[in-house]
Amino acid sequence: MLPSFLPLLASPETGGPLTLTVRRREGEEIIEGSLCDDAGQSYPIEQGIPRLLPREMREAQISEIAARDAQVEDYDRMAFLNWFGKVEIPLTRQALGALPADILLEAGCGTGRMSQILAGSVREMVAVDFSFESLRVAQKKLRAAGITNVHLAQADLCSLPFACGAFDRVVSCQVLEHVPGPEARAAAVASLARVVKPSGTLALSAYKHSLLTKTFGKKEGLHEGGIPFFRFTKTELSETLSIDFKVHSITGALVYLYLARCTREQLPA
Numbered sequence: 001m002l003p004s005f006l007p008l009l010a011s012p013e014t015g016g017p018l019t020l021t022v023r024r025r026e027g028e029e030i031i032e033g034s035l036c037d038d039a040g041q042s043y044p045i046e047q048g049i050p051r052l053l054p055r056e057m058r059e060a061q062i063s064e065i066a067a068r069d070a071q072v073e074d075y076d077r078m079a080f081l082n083w084f085g086k087v088e089i090p091l092t093r094q095a096l097g098a099l100p101a102d103i104l105l106e107a108g109c110g111t112g113r114m115s116q117i118l119a120g121s122v123r124e125m126v127a128v129d130f131s132f133e134s135l136r137v138a139q140k141k142l143r144a145a146g147i148t149n150v151h152l153a154q155a156d157l158c159s160l161p162f163a164c165g166a167f168d169r170v171v172s173c174q175v176l177e178h179v180p181g182p183e184a185r186a187a188a189v190a191s192l193a194r195v196v197k198p199s200g201t202l203a204l205s206a207y208k209h210s211l212l213t214k215t216f217g218k219k220e221g222l223h224e225g226g227i228p229f230f231r232f233t234k235t236e237l238s239e240t241l242s243i244d245f246k247v248h249s250i251t252g253a254l255v256y257l258y259l260a261r262c263t264r265e266q267l268p269a
């Protein structure tokens, strides 16, 4: 973690500021240390990554973290995602419309499949996931590619540890469908809206309940390892996002995903 990350961070519990204690540095980077919030709760920094999960999480999310940590190597071996990304990533970038001066949040970055590409279009980027092992893989990839404008943090989408309006844009790909239940999904969308600036953009993709899945698949259930999933109808995705965002478009062009482009409305005066 670089010291320049601190001004963007806030407590996942109180939303208040965090105080940094450094135990080990390598050059500029803080490798071991802690962040303490205004209520006295301490969050560790381990292997250069701040671990900012809230104290209480839903049971289904705790088991998803264990499954994602265990499956981290399998994720990158999914050849299908590599070729699908050649269409998915350009379409996602188009929906996001990032500018060189932007600060971007990637919410649910996994092993960093998109992070390197996204980092090239902005000034600074923060990539979060609740799977620490996924973040460690993303960290290795970013270091190997010499990318220095990406901050990583372990965080839950439902309680993002950032200051209000910290980001110009937010991108979240194939994550919301894994957030279990309508209440948690609404909390995740509200949390994304809180951290993006008024008029800022959200590009979000999520599983589509298509004719194929209506005929042969399930609307919701569990993937291997107990990872929860939910397939949205277009109306469901629009309604979920519309509570906190203005939805400009939802395209079904990405085969099994919907891709939505939204903006955060100006806050009332």
Ligand SMILES: C[S@@+](CC[C@H](N)C(=O)[O-])C[C@H]1O[C@@H](n2cnc3c(N)ncnc32)[C@H](O)[C@@H]1O
Pocket (backbone or CB within 6 Å): 061, 064, 065, 068, 107, 108, 109, 110, 111, 112, 113, 114, 128, 129, 130, 131, 134, 155, 156, 157, 158, 172, 173, 174, 175, 178, 179
């Ligand atoms: C299907 S993967 C997608 C990863 C990446 N966005 C990509 O497109 O390759 C879903 C990711 O979302 C993460 N995730 C799911 N729910 C989350 C939550 N509530 N908070 C943070 N990360 C979450 C998982 O750990 C996993 O890495």
